[in-house]
Amino acid sequence: MQPEEIIRSVKDIYTHNAFMQHCGIKVHSISCGKAAVGLRIDPAIHTNLNGKLHGGLLTTLVDNATGIACAAMGKRVVTVSMTVDFIKGAPSGAMVEAQAEVVSHNDRLITMQIHVYDTDADTLLATGSCCMLTIADFPGIPEKW
Secondary structure (H helix, E strand, C coil): CCHHHHHHHHHHHHHCCHHHHHHCCEEEEEECCEEEEEEECCCCCCECCCCEECHHHHHHHHHHHHHHHHHCCCEEEEEEEEEEEECCCCECCCEEEEEEEEEEECCCEEEEEEEEEECCCCEEEEEEEEEEEEEEECCCCCCCC
């Protein structure tokens, strides 16, 4: 499979994910072991009582970005642990992007590094790490490409 085909295949899997559609999350980029997802903050559904991006939705962005980065290595995963350090809130209307990258992996566990940005203000909102458990392979998607 060529890189363009892998990207298209992984993107198709997640573009049709009902939860991502419900939240308004879009896939921004995919490469081997890396992914970025994001959304524009809608004040009617994405904000907390302070008018900022809800922390639960920010962690949802992180969880989706990590899963997609693993899928781009042919791995179907579930989240074992996630640590998110919140740095700053993002205002209503901002474009927020979660970027995930594989740091290390073995046959079962994948360690991820995460950064979340308000891309309109070029501001770091959160950092974190995740540990993912491989439960299956995505057929046809190689681990390295």
